[in-house]
Amino acid sequence: MIAVAAVSLAAWLWLLVGRGMFWRTDVRLPRATAEPTAWPSVAVVVPARDEADVLPVSLPSLLAQEYPGEATVFLVDDGSSDGTGDLARTLHATHGGLPLTVTSPGEPPAGWTGKLWAVRHGIAAAREQAGPEFLLLTDADIAHRPDSLRSLVTASYAADLDMVSQMARLRVTTGWERLIVPAFVYFFAQLYPFRWVNRAGSRTAAAAGGCVLLRSSTAAAAHVPEAIRQSVIDDVALSRAVKGAGGRIWLGLAEKVDSVRPYPGLGELWRMVSRSAYAQLRHNPLLLAGTVLGLALIYLVPPVAVIGGAAAGAWPVAALGLAAWAVMAGTYLPMLRYYGQPLWLAPVLPYTASLYLLMTVDSAVEHYRGRGAAWKGRTYARPDDTLA
The missing domain is CATH 3.90.550.10 (Spore Coat Polysaccharide Biosynthesis Protein SpsA; Chain A)
Known part of the structure; x- marks a missing residue:
């Protein structure tokens, strides 16, 4: 558990500094000092x-x-x-x-x-x-x-x-x-x-x-x-x-x-996410498995390490999990501010991530049942199936 918690923390430290500062919300429409002299149609x-x-x-x-x-x-x-x-x-x-x-x-x-x-x-x-x-x-x-x-x-x-x-x-x-x-x-x-x-x-x-x-x-x-x-x-x-x-x-x-x-x-939110989640993974079972494992490692391990480590008296595990959880919550704060939402939602992100994990799995299940990518009465097959 120490190794797993350490890997989760390392992943969050990399996400914090090595993933294009994805968590910042300051990428807004470029400001211009001058407008076009002739406005295009x-x-x-x-x-x-x-x-x-x-x-x-x-x-x-x-x-x-x-x-x-x-x-x-x-x-x-x-x-x-x-x-x-x-x-x-x-x-x-x-x-x-x-x-x-x-x-x-x-x-x-x-x-x-x-x-x-x-x-x-x-x-x-x-x-x-x-x-x-x-x-x-x-x-x-x-x-x-x-x-x-x-x-x-x-x-x-x-x-x-x-x-x-x-x-x-x-x-x-x-x-x-x-x-x-x-x-x-x-x-x-x-x-x-x-x-x-x-x-x-x-x-x-x-x-x-x-x-x-x-x-x-x-x-x-x-x-x-x-x-x-x-x-x-x-x-x-x-x-x-x-x-x-x-x-x-x-x-x-x-x-x-x-x-x-x-x-x-x-x-409604579940259908909004699940209708295209498996398409995002190119309908690939291996990518699905990797995504599920990745989501679990990054989002679910930290709270499990904190709770399980504290319950078992394994304080190094709990400390590593708490550090990862803190980094996770900190990266979520700017998005909550952008949406004007209470900041206490930040440490709840693992629960939200677990819902997204289930939505992704459900998207794959619906695909194999022939009901994938359904939207307003239409269902779309994967591109290869259509071409065939």
Whole structure:
């Protein structure tokens, strides 16, 4: 137990200093001292499937963008059964603002996810109508502050970036959201350290699909979205395609972009995580086993060492576990502050991690039962199965 606890502490010390400072929350949209002299045209593409509940909050925020250049919103109704398209037209008639086009691509063909088929249709409609210089790909549950688009374009110009993505601030209201949501962003940053993503020449690539500003010419050069048409985790696939085509990308935490989708109970949060967790592991049982062991070693060993060591009088074990637990909790504090949550949640992170471990295992189980990657009535096979 001393050896196991020591390895866990060593892992946390490495994570603290050797993982791109993933735990810090200061990677925000690059500040610019000057704005573009000529504002580029932007097409805002919003794929939407059964989003009538959140659209009254999110869509008016897009229509109300205070952008000096030409901007048009293309909402792509992806086979909704709740009147999403008609509601979007009604909201535009009521609120006015930027021009809105509502269109529908029909059911996706084999080899496409529904969202990416909708994005393809939206981009095609935008190019046919306006030929925009930039594309803002944003989800239907994302609300933007009035100057969000202006800030994104300014940052792209100032830093000469081909893609700028912000991790929207997710809703944190209920007890389960407080427990699960900040940890979700924390784990994502641990997997894809933002500083590594943003470093020129780095192989690490990631994005947050809720808010992506992308140069239209870069999208064409990277063959997006056709090149990633089967991807369930489409934002990471998009970033890899853009980086692979030589594009410069940036990812950080948002200040003016918020998700309004509620996840009031554990069931909703569980499905949100488990539907794509096994896809993240490339449907590989060995990666799954390694992930489970890694999560146990890093997150579960410290509290077990503290409690078990103290109960058995093995104080060196307890001390090592306590040190690892303290480092873990300390790295979680900045994310809790970013979300305005009580700091006592930091030492509870091992419990949250155990839930994520179970969600990951459940994702694999559902995959082998033929119900993996299910979202709003659609289930996607792994890419190899589709191609076959």
